[in-house]
Amino acid sequence: MKPAGVVRKVDQLGRIVLPKSLRKRYQMNEGDPVEILVQGDHIILERYRPKCVFCGSMDGVTEYKDRYICASCLSEMTQLPRHA
Ligand SMILES: [Zn+2]
Secondary structure, rough: OOOOOOOOOOOOOOOOOHHHHHHHOOOOOOOOOEEEEEEOEEEEEEEEOOOOOOOOOOEEEEEOOOEEHHHHHHHHHHHHOOOO
């Protein structure tokens, strides 16, 4: 991890403005979900990428009924035997 060369103050509501240059560089647009991660004394921001509810994969994930499932798990599910 290296400093981005930016110091910002937290406002009354706990908000911090991310500099436009960083938003552009990391392709963060208005309304994009951002995940907050913590590691020791560090707070890390990451563009949110949905994970499969079954295996945790982030590849080929699609949304179904407010949950996310990857193509691999979806394929496995469609091959499950059906019970009457
Ligand atoms: Zn999966």
